[in-house]
Amino acid sequence: MAKKGILITGGSGLVGAYSVGMLLDRGERPVVFDVALNERLLSVVGVDTSKVTLIRGDMADLPALISAIRDHDCDRIIHLAAFLGEEVQRRPYSGVRLNFMGTINVFEAARLEHVSRVIFPSSGTVYLGSIGEGIKKIDESIPVNPPSVYAATKASCEFMGQAYAKRYGFEFICLRYVGGLYGPSPAGLKATREIAIQEMIRAAVKGQAAQIKWPYGPAEILYGKDAAKATVLAALKDQFKDKLFHIGNGDMVSGDDIIMAIQNRFPGSAIEIIKASNPMPYPETRLASDFSRAKEQLGYEPDYPIDLAVADGATLKQLENL
Numbered sequence: 001m002a003k004k005g006i007l008i009t010g011g012s013g014l015v016g017a018y019s020v021g022m023l024l025d026r027g028e029r030p031v032v033f034d035v036a037l038n039e040r041l042l043s044v045v046g047v048d049t050s051k052v053t054l055i056r057g058d059m060a061d062l063p064a065l066i067s068a069i070r071d072h073d074c075d076r077i078i079h080l081a082a083f084l085g086e087e088v089q090r091r092p093y094s095g096v097r098l099n100f101m102g103t104i105n106v107f108e109a110a111r112l113e114h115v116s117r118v119i120f121p122s123s124g125t126v127y128l129g130s131i132g133e134g135i136k137k138i139d140e141s142i143p144v145n146p147p148s149v150y151a152a153t154k155a156s157c158e159f160m161g162q163a164y165a166k167r168y169g170f171e172f173i174c175l176r177y178v179g180g181l182y183g184p185s186p187a188g189l190k191a192t193r194e195i196a197i198q199e200m201i202r203a204a205v206k207g208q209a210a211q212i213k214w215p216y217g218p219a220e221i222l223y224g225k226d227a228a229k230a231t232v233l234a235a236l237k238d239q240f241k242d243k244l245f246h247i248g249n250g251d252m253v254s255g256d257d258i259i260m261a262i263q264n265r266f267p268g269s270a271i272e273i274i275k276a277s278n279p280m281p282y283p284e285t286r287l288a289s290d291f292s293r294a295k296e297q298l299g300y301e302p303d304y305p306i307d308l309a310v311a312d313g314a315t316l317k318q319l320e321n322l
């Protein structure tokens with residue numbers, strides 16, 4: 001019998017492109033559903049696009065989602081499409097419409113097409129309002145307290161996904177990618193931190209000097225490939241106890257740490273950090289997340305500390321013809 005498909009909304013974005021490659025490597029049948037289909041990014045990260053079903057589609061379009069699932073016999077969904085971070089602060093109505101209502105469309109399509117599992121990438125920002133003095137550990141039991149519109153869209157989807165799953169019988173697996181996700185991808189809708197890291201690596205690859213605005217203290221950052229690894233594990237693994245997982249990297253990284261990693265990889269690069277005010281209305285955590293649950297149950301282990309992620313700058317070089 002032919003293998004069931006796995007629908008990936010936002011499947012040609014950063015996490016999506018890496019996930020598609022990893023699914024193919026494991027003999028799965030990924031079906032990409034993306035409003036701004038980016039075949040170039042898929043190819044650059046090593047995906048043979050002739051082996052993947054590519055659909056240009058908008059998750060605001062429920063019939064299109066249903067057709068994609070039905071026509072390509074999908075029984076799982078990895079739902080990555082979203083507006084990210086500061087972009088939602090700037091355009092809250094669009095952000096809520098896309099992140100919340102678009103996700104409801106995905107849940108509706110899952111319900112109507114009897115999909116067995118939906119993977120939802122939430123964010124470490126959903127609990128940032130709970131961070132204060134005296135917190136010793138940031139694991140999945142920390143209270144949800146979203147301090148921004150973006151975080152509130154993600155937290156609302158977490159609750160709605162749980163409610164749909166309970167009532168309509170699909171598994172809802174929520175992965176909270178913790179910290180700033182970064183890696184080579186179009187930066188249009190991204191968060192300031194991701195754009196800044198990408199600008200640093202771009203300047204180093206081109207051998208140019210750069211001054212980069214960096215409003216952050218030390219924070220956990222997560223390379224796109226590591227987020228994809230966890231996502232694919234959550235989509236494919238058969239049995240595990242919990243439905244909510246923190247996906248982190250475990251290292252607190254400052255702007256200077258990133259510059260040092262870049263200088264080690266690209267000696268002579270001249271990148272400087274300029275202080276700026278934080279565009280997001282919440283405190284930064286001073287602790288790395290505890291992702292031991294994902295380690296134990298999904299077998300997740302990050303592979304990319306900042307120095308190895310920077311060494312992967314060749315991908316950005318190829319993507320942007322640098």
Ligand SMILES: NC(=O)c1ccc[n+]([C@@H]2O[C@H](COP(=O)([O-])OP(=O)(O)OC[C@H]3O[C@@H](n4cnc5c(N)ncnc54)[C@H](O)[C@@H]3O)[C@@H](O)[C@H]2O)c1
Pocket residue numbers: 009010011012013014015016033034035036037038057058059060079080081082083084098102121122123124176177178179180181182185186189190191194
């Ligand atoms: N970047 C972070 O710091 C961070 C942190 C935690 C969680 N996340 C979440 O991880 C997920 C993946 O992030 P990413 O970095 O891969 O994002 P990305 O921006 O690289 O990819 C998102 C993809 O979604 C597509 N998309 C946007 N609107 C769509 C629509 N209406 N219909 C269909 N496709 C649409 C885009 O074209 C893009 O290819 C997102 O849900 C994001 O909210 C990101």
